[in-house]
Every structure is written in structure tokens, then in C-alpha cells.
Amino acid sequence: MGTKSREAIFGGRLHGARIRARAAREEVVLAVRKADRAEAEQWSLQLQTYGGPAQPSPTIGQCLNGGLGWLEVECLRCRTQASLPLDAIRRTRDTPIWKLEASLRCRNCATRRYRPPVKLVKLTAEREIERYALDRL
Numbered sequence: 001m002g003t004k005s006r007e008a009i010f011g012g013r014l015h016g017a018r019i020r021a022r023a024a025r026e027e028v029v030l031a032v033r034k035a036d037r038a039e040a041e042q043w044s045l046q047l048q049t050y051g052g053p054a055q056p057s058p059t060i061g062q063c064l065n066g067g068l069g070w071l072e073v074e075c076l077r078c079r080t081q082a083s084l085p086l087d088a089i090r091r092t093r094d095t096p097i098w099k100l101e102a103s104l105r106c107r108n109c110a111t112r113r114y115r116p117p118v119k120l121v122k123l124t125a126e127r128e129i130e131r132y133a134l135d136r137l
């Protein structure tokens, strides 16, 4: 009697509660993704509109989670632009995007002594520039 009747009484509610718990978790995941996307877009627009400030910025992980997986950069000297895939950058996912700026150098116009710095331009969902003239991180 005991087990069976208890299951008959609560089984349906337990099952329902499990489904609701799972659905609520999925909502959180989607909400975080939406927030990551919004934050990355806001930072990127700020950069395009006002040229900065680049700090603070979202992290590599937040940009990827938000679906903005490409970072566009420009050489300050020769104006060459490049799209870098954030998922291939050898940094931990919690690295803020602004920190990448200092590690990037233009391969196009670099000399043995001087490797010109780059500036961050914007984040994009797709690769927008085919040319790849900048050093990987």
C-alpha cells in the first residue's frame, strides 16, 4: 500500500515539479545569454560611436556566449583591419576583451624593431574581413 499509493498521490506532482525546475534552469541559461549579448553589443557600439572607453569590457566568454565571436581590429599605422575569431584566441574565457589590445601587433607593417599596435574596432557575429594580416595571440 504505502509506496504505491504515495506514488499515485505525489508522482504526478513530482514529475511536474521536475519539468518546471528544468524549464526554469533553461530560462536562466537563455537570460544569461541575452544579457551577455546585450552587454557585448553595448560595449561594441560604445567603441564605434565614441571610440571608447574600452574598459571595462565583457570577457571573451561573454562575447562567445552572446553570439558575438569575432573581434575586429585595426592597425594604428597602416589601417589594415582584421577579424579575429575569439574562440581561437589563446586566453582563458574570463579574459576581458580590452586586455587583448595590448597583445596584438600588425604583421603587415611590422619591422624587426617596431611592431605597431592595433586598436579594437567592434564585435561581430560573423567574420567580416577575410584578410588576416595580424598576429594571433
Ligand SMILES: [Zn+2]
Binding pocket: 075, 076, 077, 078, 079, 080, 106, 107, 108, 109, 110, 116
Ligand atoms: Zn600595420
